[in-house]
């Protein structure tokens with residue numbers, strides 16, 4: 266039977282509960298255990314797929330095509346867990362399923378209520394992951410902050426679950442903020458005390474308190490938190506701000522979190538250490554030999570979380586080249602307003618990520634043009650491939666005002682358009698081309714050289730496709746279609762060979778990059794940027 270670790274958060278949001286859960290997962294894996302991680306999101310959307318990135322941050326995509334919370338990205342980057350659509354549970358999903366059961370008459374005349382019907386459904390969904398994925402430890406992260414009305418059913422469900430599972434089978438970790446008040450020169454434990462009190466009021470007793478803090482807590486502060494929060498002093502864990510998130514598993518180990526969990530859950534470790542992680546990831550991030558500046562031209566630049574996996578994959582690509590990444594984040598609307606030179610002159614690589622809707626499109630197209638004409642390595646991802654193709658059609662093939670039908674329905678040159686099957690679709694939720702699809706690479710191309718194999722699988726999230734009726738015209742002018750989805754003969758990768766490195770893909774390679782295994786496209790892109798620099 267799997268053991269469970271529940272992770273809750275207190276005081277404020279954005280404490281890094283996802284990274285905490287992932288780091289605990291990494292720590293347990295380093296000790297020879299298998300793990301999986303679940304994110305419970307209290308909002309009523311069935312999934313984040315219909316939310317604006319400015320509301321929610323990046324939408325992460327799993328192999329099985331779930332549009333999921335970005336914390337699932339951390340889970341996959343830190344651990345070997347293979348997360349599926351079941352690893353993200355939302356209030357919307359739970360109610361949807363309960364209401365469908367009610368309509369079918371499954372509740373046999375009963376009044377359907379939050380307790381027990383909603384809480385039972387939550388417990389069922391959590392236990393299903395444990396049963397299906399058969400791991401030693403399931404980490405369950407509850408989104409939101411203790412005290413929020415909307416997360417109450419999830420907290421009640423984990424309270425019940427712990428009682429059912431019994432001792433040795435479940436532990437609670439509470440992540441809180443311990444602020445440093447500059448003017449007083451003091452660290453304050455009161456918010457943590459209140460947050461733990463709020464948890465206790467609903468019957469949840471934390472076993473471990475992870476304290477996010479600017480300055481490490483002293484022994485005295487730990488003892489104070491222990492006293493007021495009813496835990497042992499060694500169960501109060503420092504989570505001091507670090508330079509890179511990949512340091513956190515190591516800092517948890519130093520705090521003895523692995524030993525604490527072993528004792529609480531009676532875990533049997535099979536030796537193991539984090540030394541590979543320290544050598545292959547941390548050391549390379551901290552003391553690289555080179556530096557390279559890469560521009561990301563997007564439309565959700567103001568929000569750090571909107572391109573989470575892209576930024577992480579760039580970091581991985583850089584560490585794979587023993588290089589420090591300097592990111593230049595450029596809002597494509599600024600390019601439209603102030604011209605391109607100001608923003609892209611001097612950068613060594615340009616990445617245009619995914620996106621939806623008209624806003625900022627011309628700025629992205631201009632970025633593709635600038636990179637193509639100035640021999641700057643260009644990496645287009647999803648919308649970034651579509652903009653590269655539109656640019657090429659307009660400026661190399663002479664198709665005036667060529668566009669995607671997403672931005673101009675009546676364009677004379679619909680270089681990117683909808684497949685017939687997409688035209689019929691009305692609903693917005695979960696109706697795009699989603700999840701892993703096979704792609705065949707053409708030998709002798711850059712893509713083949715990068716992946717070193719013919720058959721690859723990458724994750725998708727888009728509605729529009731390269732329009733096959735323009736294939737010939739674009740190929741004639743030198744565009745190479747190096748990756749194809751064979752079943753439907755769709756273009757997945759394009760490249761230019763009259764350029765040092767110009768590759769764009771319809772899929773999202775960033776979702777499969779890990780610090781220990783940088784995605785080959787990101788690694789190759791950074792390598793190209795470094796050689797341009799020389």
Ligand code: GLN
Nearest residue numbers: 619620647648727728729
């Ligand atoms: N808006 C484009 C489409 O739906 C690109 C999507 C994306 O970049 N994820 O096809």
